[in-house]
Amino acid sequence: MSEAFLHYLWQFQYFDKHELQTTSGEPIHIFNPGTRNMNAGPDFHNARMRIGNMEWIGSTEIHIQSSGWMEHKHDRDPAYDNVVLHVVWKNDAPVRRNDGSILPTLELINRIDEKFFLDYQRLVNSPETIPCSRFLPSVSEIKKLSMMDKVLPDRLQLKAQRIFDSLHKNYNDWEETCYQLLARSFGYKINADPFQQLARLLPYKVLRKHADRLLHLEALLFGQAGFLEDDIRDEYYNLLKREYNLLRQKYNLSDRRLNKSQWKFLRLRPANFPTIRLAEFAALLFYNPSMFSTILEKETFAELYSTFSIKQSEYWFQHYTFVKPAKEPVSTIGRSNISTIIINVVVPLLVAYGKSRDEQRFIDRAITILHETPAESNAITKLWKESGFKCKDAFDSQALIELQNNYCAKKRCLDCNIGVSLINQRYQ
Numbered sequence: 408m409s410e411a412f413l414h415y416l417w418q419f420q421y422f423d424k425h426e427l428q429t430t431s432g433e434p435i436h437i438f439n440p441g442t443r444n445m446n447a448g449p450d451f452h453n454a455r456m457r458i459g460n461m462e463w464i465g466s467t468e469i470h471i472q473s474s475g476w477m478e479h480k481h482d483r484d485p486a487y488d489n490v491v492l493h494v495v496w497k498n499d500a501p502v503r504r505n506d507g508s509i510l511p512t513l514e515l516i517n518r519i520d521e522k523f524f525l526d527y528q529r530l531v532n533s534p535e536t537i538p539c540s541r542f543l544p545s546v547s548e549i550k551k552l553s554m555m556d557k558v559l560p561d562r563l564q565l566k567a568q569r570i571f572d573s574l575h576k577n578y579n580d581w582e583e584t585c586y587q588l589l590a591r592s593f594g595y596k597i598n599a600d601p602f603q604q605l606a607r608l609l610p611y612k613v614l615r616k617h618a619d620r621l622l623h624l625e626a627l628l629f630g631q632a633g634f635l636e637d638d639i640r641d642e643y644y645n646l647l648k649r650e651y652n653l654l655r656q657k658y659n660l661s662d663r664r665l666n667k668s669q670w671k672f673l674r675l676r677p678a679n680f681p682t683i684r685l686a687e688f689a690a691l692l693f694y695n696p697s698m699f700s701t702i703l704e705k706e707t708f709a710e711l712y713s714t715f716s717i718k719q720s721e722y723w724f725q726h727y728t729f730v731k732p733a734k735e736p737v738s739t740i741g742r743s744n745i746s747t748i749i750i751n752v753v754v755p756l757l758v759a760y761g762k763s764r765d766e767q768r769f770i771d772r773a774i775t776i777l778h779e780t781p782a783e784s785n786a787i788t789k790l791w792k793e794s795g796f797k798c799k800d801a802f803d804s805q806a807l808i809e810l811q812n813n814y815c816a817k818k819r820c821l822d823c824n825i826g827v828s829l830i831n832q833r834y835q
């Protein structure tokens with residue numbers, strides 16, 4: 408037996424209630440099992456029941472064995488003083504309150520069809536990445552959509568919380584925070600860490616002073632990234648190096664530089680080389696000198712898409728790295744890269760900003776933009792599609808990623824509308 412399954416049984420009252428009584432023989436009548444408490448304290452609050460001749464409103468605590476009460480030291484925790492019923496799988500030891508009276512206990516071991524639990528175990532212990540994938544065709548679209556609607560806000564909240572944490576470190580500076588998030592996103596997965604480190608070592612307030620000169624922005628970014636340390640015969644390289652040497656003295660940046668070896672090129676398509684991404688990032692900051700304010704002004708995916716569809720400087724149309732010319736002209740930032748930035752930076756920023764100002768319109772805008780943005784295509788979304796889920800936009804793909812990471816991977820099928828629906832189907 409698992410506690411999660413006992414919670415489920417109690418919440419939905421899926422046990423034999425014929426002649427229900429406590430372990431000491433008092434009849435029990437349950438009017439309301441209460442509401443699930445996901446925080447510290449007893450498992451269910453505001454349960455209403457009659458035990459013997461007394462009506463009670465209070466909490467219910469659930470354990471596999473009644474001795475769990477003492478093991479978890481609930482006898483010494485005042486938060487458990489209002490527990491009116493202890494629900495256990497097996498009553499292996501009587502539990503007494505502080506005043507010495509026996510805590511009313513309901514034992515479920517002989518009130519459940521064992522097959523019911525075995526079905527549940529079969530579901531959660533399936534080796535598939537999505538344990539319920541075989542059974543999904545029997546789940547209604549409404550149940551699936553309701554679960555996606557449930558998990559998407561969790562994902563947005565988590566991302567907003569990360570933004571609040573960085574905002575705190577940046578003394579509540581939204582522009583600096585936005586710049587750091589964008590930098591990380593420009594690093595894509597493989598160079599996200601050095602990009603983020605670069606943004607921390609090179610403050611946005613320094614770059615903004617040079618926002619009118621793309622050459623200076625490139626010099627600062629490539630220089631701080633550690634790419635301008637070699638002796639190379641290349642006119643553009645040496646121009647950047649000269650500018651960087653002047654600027655790094657001016658802003659005292661010398662000791663805060665990355666090393667070129669921190670950047671990864673292996674197994675990357677040339678269009679995703681960090682040199683190209685740095686050039687694109689410089690161009691973005693050049694065309695949008697107040698990036699966060701620009702984001703707040705944009706209402707739709709189309710407007711954001713055109714903001715991020717920037718052209719890097721001429722040199723980076725002809726090179727993937729310094730010196731060696733590219734065989735074909737280098738393309739501008741791709742559609743899927745822009746969508747990734749919108750999903751991972753713009754949308755969370757709008758949510759965090761809306762929450763911080765208590766303005767729902769920014770959160771609504773974030774949701775609308777997610778619906779307008781193409782769905783991500785990755786290993787997780789492919790799995791869901793193979794299981795028959797529709798993944799038509801970024802709202803769906805983000806919800807499915809959250810469902811997989813935070814429910815399926817943790818076997819939280821009993822907290823999932825789909826899992827509950829599947830188990831209920833078998834029981835009813």
Ligand code: SF4
Nearest residue numbers: 538539815820823826
């Ligand atoms: S958490 Fe939900 S979607 Fe995931 S495997 Fe369990 S029942 Fe299926």
